[in-house]
Amino acid sequence: MFLLKRTLTSIRHYSTMCSLEDAKKVAAFKAVDEYVKNNYIVGVGSGSTVVYAVERLAERVNKEKLNLVCIPTSFQARQLIIKHKLVLGELEIHPQLDVCIDGADEVDENLTLIKGGGGCLLQEKIVASCAKQLIIIADHTKNSVQLGDKYKKGIPIEVVPISYVPIKNKIETMFGGELVLRMAVAKAGPVVTDNGNFILDWKNFKQTKDWQKINAEIQLIPGVVETGLFIGMAEKAYFGQEDGSVKEQS
Numbered sequence: 001m002f003l004l005k006r007t008l009t010s011i012r013h014y015s016t017m018c019s020l021e022d023a024k025k026v027a028a029f030k031a032v033d034e035y036v037k038n039n040y041i042v043g044v045g046s047g048s049t050v051v052y053a054v055e056r057l058a059e060r061v062n063k064e065k066l067n068l069v070c071i072p073t074s075f076q077a078r079q080l081i082i083k084h085k086l087v088l089g090e091l092e093i094h095p096q097l098d099v100c101i102d103g104a105d106e107v108d109e110n111l112t113l114i115k116g117g118g119g120c121l122l123q124e125k126i127v128a129s130c131a132k133q134l135i136i137i138a139d140h141t142k143n144s145v146q147l148g149d150k151y152k153k154g155i156p157i158e159v160v161p162i163s164y165v166p167i168k169n170k171i172e173t174m175f176g177g178e179l180v181l182r183m184a185v186a187k188a189g190p191v192v193t194d195n196g197n198f199i200l201d202w203k204n205f206k207q208t209k210d211w212q213k214i215n216a217e218i219q220l221i222p223g224v225v226e227t228g229l230f231i232g233m234a235e236k237a238y239f240g241q242e243d244g245s246v247k248e249q250s
């Protein structure tokens with residue numbers, strides 16, 4: 001009897017738990033509902049969570065007849081905007097955005113982010129820097145205290161191809177850890193970003209509270225194009241939870 005009761009309890013518990021995809025979706029929908037208004041210029045981030053944000057943008061445009069212009073942060077984002085028949089814009093015409101909605105690989109307690117797991121960090125940082133507000137959408141696995149607590153693939157650093165070995169050596173000497181050239185999956189050789197660059201993933205870095213200083217030093221190394229550290233940029237993060245609720249951090 002006791003065993004049966006325990007089994008029933010765990011079945012009930014399981015049935016109220018959401019998948020990671022559901023968690024991404026609830027976070028994305030809430031962020032779009034709360035931050036996107038009529039006549040906005042909207043930055044569209046990259047990655048699997050942003051797919052749901054674009055779905056919601058399209059629903060709202062169709063239902064509420066919102067007049068939006070969407071600025072992509074990658075080739076993927078551009079394709080999503082086109083697929084959903086949203087108005088595609090560019091920074092040349094709209095250099096100031098009202099809001100940018102994007103995913104993240106990890107978000108620490110200070111809203112410092114690791115981004116670039118999908119290789120789109122450079123354009124994401126450019127577009128976010130032009131937006132009045134950067135809003136992050138993610139599932140609960142991305143929510144951590146310190147960077148590196150949860151995301152183990154490393155901090156992505158986009159580099160000019162000829163410089164990847166010197167940059168790897170310099171950062172390992174300056175700060176420790178290991179920088180690994182990201183390799184492509186369906187192509188021989190390295191990942192080539194939307195901007196024609198390579199990505200070094202900085203793994204096993206020391207945890208610190210001084211990301212601002214380290215980031216500034218890395219950015220000064222010749223050949224470094226951009227880092228996946230987003231410091232002091234995000235206004236708010238929405239994390240979809242296992243129970244279907246959304247946790248907000250600002």
Ligand SMILES: O=C[C@H](O)[C@H](O)[C@H](O)COP(=O)(O)O
Nearest residue numbers: 047048049103116118119120
């Ligand atoms: O380069 C990719 C971006 O920074 C993504 O926003 C980040 O990797 C999170 O992606 P996802 O929503 O797929 O976890």
